[in-house]
Amino acid sequence: MPGHGRPRPASRGAGVRGAGRDATREGAVQRSCAGVVLAPEGRGIFPSLTIEENLALHLKEKDQRDAVYERFTGLADRRGVVAGSLSGGEQQLLALAPLLQRPPKVLIADEPSLGLAPRVVDEVFRLLVELRDHGTALLLVEEKAAEILGVADTVAYLAQGRVSWCGPRSEVRADRLTEAYLGMAAGGTAAEGVGQSCRRAGAGGGRRSTSFRPPGSASDSAASMPSPASNWPSARARCAG
Secondary structure, three states: OOOOOOOOOOOOOOOOEEOOEEOOOOOHHHHHHOOEEEEOOOOOOOOOOEHHHHHHHHOOOHHHHHHHHHHOHHHHOOOOOEHHHOOHHHHHHHHHOHHHHOOOOEEEEEOOOOOOOHHHHHHHHHHHHHHHHOOOEEEEEEOOHHHHHOOOOEEEEEEOOEEEEEEEHHHOOHHHHHHHHOOOOHHHOOHHHHHHHHHHHHOOOOOOEEEEOOOOOOOOHHHHOOOOOOOHHHHHHHHOO
């Protein structure tokens, strides 16, 4: 595909910065080497490779892979099975589990609970909390408000790809949540002004920020750091060692 994995021009005034670096114009490999990882909606695994082979792309040491298998016994029992035959929940765990052994500086996760059974959703969010506690900055785009509020420091509502409200988790109100689900901007606040408030809130010492997307709404929050699903695992592998 032409331009696959190449940096895209940033819109005027737009950009994504991590640890003081402007990552907007960097390619997928450079971003991954800098510790910025995207867990895409499409899981980001290699379906034709086995579980063991997928893990080996991220974790060169056998003891690291064994630690994953000890934590996720379902993967251990099927380590020789091709990843494409796994359930959606197993694929998501396979995509995220290696990060516990090598926590990234920033993890951008697009709909990490999409299409998963409730039991697996709980496991995914426990994993995300562990990453947060390891010091990984999280940017999550997610529909499940209750789970998000257990992880985030800063919450943003997105409606049709625009921020309709943003603020600390402690200021999230039930009426705002209802309005977000119904597709209405809370309080009639202009998206641009609220976006500036969100950036200020995110800069105030907290490391974790979450975008909450009501069901059916469009979002481009993760598009600031393009990294195709088939590209991010290989980028991690190329930086390993």
